[in-house]
Amino acid sequence: MADTLAIIAGKLSARAIRAVGAGLGSNLPGRISRAISPRVLANLARQSRKGVLAVSGTNGKSTTTGLVSSILRHAGCKIAHNRQGANLVTGITASLVDSADWCGNLDVDYCLFEIDEAALPIVAKEVPISVVLVTNLFRDQLDRFGELDTTALLIGRGITCNKSKAVLNADDPNVAQLGADCERLFYGIESLSPDNSSGSPHASEAAETSSFKTVQSPDPATEASGTPEAGVQELAYCPTCSAEYVYSITFYGQLGHYACKSCGSQRPVPDISGSDVHLHPSSSTFALGYKGKSYAVSLPLPGLFNVYNALAAASLCFSLGLSADVICAGLTDYSTLFGRSERVTILERAVWIQLIKNPAGASQAVRAAVRDPHSRILIAINDNTADGRDVSWLWDAEFELLRAHDKPIIVTGQRCYDMALRLKYAAIPQGNITIIPELDRALQAGLDTMRSDETLWVLPTYTCLLDLQKITRSMGSTLSGT
Amino acid sequence: MSEPLTLRIAHLYAHFLNIYGDRGNLITLLQRSAWRGIGVTVDPIGLNEDFDPAMFDIYFIGGGQDKQQQIIAADLNCRRKKLHEAVNGGSVILAVCGGYQLLGHYYRPASGDELAGISLIDAWTVAGSRRMIGNVVVRRPDGSTLVGFENHSGRTFLGKDVEPLGRVITGNGNNGDDHLEGTAQAVGRGKVFGTYLHGSLLPKNPIFADELIALGLARRHNSVKLPPLDDALENEAHERALRLRA
Ligand SMILES: [Zn+2]
Numbered sequence: 001m002a003d004t005l006a007i008i009a010g011k012l013s014a015r016a017i018r019a020v021g022a023g024l025g026s027n028l029p030g031r032i033s034r035a036i037s038p039r040v041l042a043n044l045a046r047q048s049r050k051g052v053l054a055v056s057g058t059n060g061k062s063t064t065t066g067l068v069s070s071i072l073r074h075a076g077c078k079i080a081h082n083r084q085g086a087n088l089v090t091g092i093t094a095s096l097v098d099s100a101d102w103c104g105n106l107d108v109d110y111c112l113f114e115i116d117e118a119a120l121p122i123v124a125k126e127v128p129i130s131v132v133l134v135t136n137l138f139r140d141q142l143d144r145f146g147e148l149d150t151t152a153l154l155i156g157r158g159i160t161c162n163k164s165k166a167v168l169n170a171d172d173p174n175v176a177q178l179g180a181d182c183e184r185l186f187y188g189i190e191s192l193s194p195d196n197s198s199g200s201p202h203a204s205e206a207a208e209t210s211s212f213k214t215v216q217s218p219d220p221a222t223e224a225s226g227t228p229e230a231g232v233q234e235l236a237y238c239p240t241c242s243a244e245y246v247y248s249i250t251f252y253g254q255l256g257h258y259a260c261k262s263c264g265s266q267r268p269v270p271d272i273s274g275s276d277v278h279l280h281p282s283s284s285t286f287a288l289g290y291k292g293k294s295y296a297v298s299l300p301l302p303g304l305f306n307v308y309n310a311l312a313a314a315s316l317c318f319s320l321g322l323s324a325d326v327i328c329a330g331l332t333d334y335s336t337l338f339g340r341s342e343r344v345t346i347l348e349r350a351v352w353i354q355l356i357k358n359p360a361g362a363s364q365a366v367r368a369a370v371r372d373p374h375s376r377i378l379i380a381i382n383d384n385t386a387d388g389r390d391v392s393w394l395w396d397a398e399f400e401l402l403r404a405h406d407k408p409i410i411v412t413g414q415r416c417y418d419m420a421l422r423l424k425y426a427a428i429p430q431g432n433i434t435i436i437p438e439l440d441r442a443l444q445a446g447l448d449t450m451r452s453d454e455t456l457w458v459l460p461t462y463t464c465l466l467d468l469q470k471i472t473r474s475m476g477s478t479l480s481g482t
Numbered sequence: 483m484s485e486p487l488t489l490r491i492a493h494l495y496a497h498f499l500n501i502y503g504d505r506g507n508l509i510t511l512l513q514r515s516a517w518r519g520i521g522v523t524v525d526p527i528g529l530n531e532d533f534d535p536a537m538f539d540i541y542f543i544g545g546g547q548d549k550q551q552q553i554i555a556a557d558l559n560c561r562r563k564k565l566h567e568a569v570n571g572g573s574v575i576l577a578v579c580g581g582y583q584l585l586g587h588y589y590r591p592a593s594g595d596e597l598a599g600i601s602l603i604d605a606w607t608v609a610g611s612r613r614m615i616g617n618v619v620v621r622r623p624d625g626s627t628l629v630g631f632e633n634h635s636g637r638t639f640l641g642k643d644v645e646p647l648g649r650v651i652t653g654n655g656n657n658g659d660d661h662l663e664g665t666a667q668a669v670g671r672g673k674v675f676g677t678y679l680h681g682s683l684l685p686k687n688p689i690f691a692d693e694l695i696a697l698g699l700a701r702r703h704n705s706v707k708l709p710p711l712d713d714a715l716e717n718e719a720h721e722r723a724l725r726l727r728a
Pocket of ligand 1: 261
């Protein structure tokens with residue numbers, strides 16, 4: 001009975017909030033429902049016919065969850081999933097309350113949750129999760145948890161508490177060590193096509209350039225800050241013996257093919273693999289390998305990070321027993337929802353929005369933007385709590401890549417001067433750095449200066465993204481899909 | 483007659499202690515030297531890697547996570563003699579956060595064994611119960627300001643003859659109690675700078691960055707005067723950071 005009341009109260013408050021137009025991801029309805037019935041989340045989730053699926057990790061949660069939901073819809077499954085950004089226990093509760101009928105019945109095959117790393121063990125304690133997918137563990141939340149190790153610990157606890165099946169990124173040593181006592185399925189990238197420059201096949205070279213290797217500066221403007229990859233290669237350590245992993249291939253951050261020279265532990269052989277990866281300005285193709293067979297995937301998303309997201313989504317769906325045909329169709333038909341990685345049309349101009357929040361993700365977004373020969377670039381940096389109040393991560397991202405982009409770059413947001421300074425020290429000519437602190441004016445300037453055949457790449461931190469959604473809505477944006 | 487200026491920088495434990503945008507400090511030293519035509523090199527020095535204490539003008543040691551501190555502390559103690567020798571001979575050390583803590587006598591964690599520092603400065607650090615996170619503004623003895631971001635739970639205390647880097651105007655600094663932040667201590671012919679500020683520290687504090695460059699150059703060059711750079715953007719970013727809430 002308490003549940004019915006909780007659901008009614010939750011639904012009513014959600015309507016009230018929508019009516020007054022409060023922002024996205026409000027946690028209030030979930031909080032109200034949980035206050036009335038603490039078991040409401042468990043009781044609703046239990047009704048899913050085939051189970052509860054969780055997607056966690058630092059980068060790519062939203063896109064991966066979106067890809068999984070696209071595949072599940074292709075498979076004819078009914079799903080309930082949480083709204084983007086609402087990935088704490090209250091937001092997840094609110095999403096189920098929203099999906100349930102007024103009597104508290106939830107008619108779905110799967111509950112699919114994007115879950116914040118810290119919230120995973122909390123949700124897992126209430127809800128038996130069948131499969132936990134972990135995308136990657138980059139350091140971006142040091143000011144939240146203090147340490148990356150703490151985050152890994154929280155996720156590990158979330159997996160083992162229900163003995164969930166774990167779908168893990170084999171290429172990320174921080175992730176591959178998780179859930180050792182559970183059933184595990186690994187995915188990873190075996191090879192890029194030779195025409196992509198982002199992978200470094202030379203182990204020793206990659207390891208040596210991980211700091212500035214004796215940088216001489218005869219030509220200050222171009223040479224002084226070392227190789228672009230310099231600060232971004234992350235070091236990783238063997239969980240067994242604490243020795244530094246040695247890489248035979250590095251993709252980005254700490255992702256790659258690694259092995260411990262002292263105890264022999266190494267990257268697990270992926271059950272699901274990506275190979276022959278081709279990256280294009282607004283799409284990618286790769287060969288998806290599973291159980292000895294290979295399937296051609298064409299993905300309507302740019303950037304190596306999105307190939308990882310697609311592999312992750314495919315792996316989760318393989319673990320549910322779905323067919324390769326359904327999986328490939330779901331990936332190909334994916335259309336971006338309003339969120340962290342999406343294409344919109346504003347005033348008849350093409351705009352690509354890609355959330356950035358940490359060095360690895362930002363470097364990948366910049367790399368993708370620079371690869372597009374018709375790109376214009378706008379970077380929006382705020383320092384609210386949801387963005388991370390410490391903007392020092394900007395210095396660890398590869399903004400040096402923008403030297404190849406010889407057009408003006410607009411910087412905006414509360415910390416636009418920090419961003420401008422970052423570009424100056426990346427040897428971007430100051431004449432190409434346009435500072436416009438107000439986001440709406442910056443966006444307008446970006447749209448005004450671009451040609452009709454160009455795409456404006458907007459790279460915002462989280463609260464800039466929320467502001468952008470409001471601004472673009474008032475400008476009459478339309479989703480163009482991809 | 484004047485030889486071209488060169489600056490040699492060593493980046494200790496680049497692999498381990500490279501979080502919180504430490505790279506920004508090195509990029510700043512590199513660019514501000516290069517823009518003035520100074521030939522500058524940065525050499526990473528890893529664990530167990532030998533180095534010549536007479537070689538480098540500036541040593542940079544960054545911040546790390548707790549787990550890495552033990553490995554670093556052990557290695558640093560093996561080089562204790564060489565680092566003392568280098569600083570006494572005129573080298574400059576800039577150590578941030580975890581690196582700063584290990585320049586004192588010890589780091590005492592909440593539980594477990596004490597980590598021995600290298601006693602380059604008369605200071606010690608004790609684990610605190612609260613993490614000090616936020617924007618910081620420091621006033622230096624010469625009246626100039628430093629802006630940055632701190633994120634630490636260790637509380638560092640300076641011996642009575644040790645010069646702090648400055649006094650905290652916003653934020654916590656060394657320990658949250660005595661309003662002191664960092665250290666700027668002359669040791670022999672050299673100088674040791676330690677600080678909890680990252681964010682990155684040097685890009686938004688060009689005066690301090692140039693002070694380090696000038697001190698570094700002075701080890702092997704006579705009467706160096708750095709020509710000024712156009713710091714309009716640096717100064718604007720600095721001014722804005724002064725107004726950030728803690
Ligand atoms: Zn090992």
